[in-house]
Amino acid sequence: MAILKQYKKSDGTTAWFYKLYMGKDPITGKERRTTRRGFKTKKEACLDLARLQLEIESKGLNNNSVRTYRELYNLWMSQHTLNIRNTTEQRVRNYFTNQILPSF
Incomplete structure (x- = not known):
């Protein structure tokens, strides 16, 4: 589930951010969440959110390629x-x- 909100920066401009629940990590069992900020428009934030969700669905949560x-x-x-x-x-x-x- 994602939360999309607008916020006001310290310089007076507005920007968008989203919070996303990514699921539980299969190794640790802990919940994984992420927050991304600094989008100028709601459309930019939605596009980045969709890209991230697609990446999570295709690669999964645990995409660590480092083994040694x-x-x-x-x-x-x-x-x-x-x-x-x-x-x-x-x-x-x-x-x-x-x-x-x-x-x-």
Whole structure:
């Protein structure tokens, strides 16, 4: 079930948001909910809501593709290297490949 509402921002403009109950997580048994904000129109919010519901129906709730520590490390490193210098990247890569990943 989804809730679609309009709200007023601090600068005086209005925007739309929705809250969506996505179901229960099969692994943890906890309820999964999401809130998406910042849509300029109700139509934009409805379209994004429909897209998200379709994605949940097709892929399901648990769409984690990471299965190993190395996959998680590669995913994290690809994002982390955008914000660090080359020397730091080299140091972190060496530490992970020589110290952390072999122990797992």
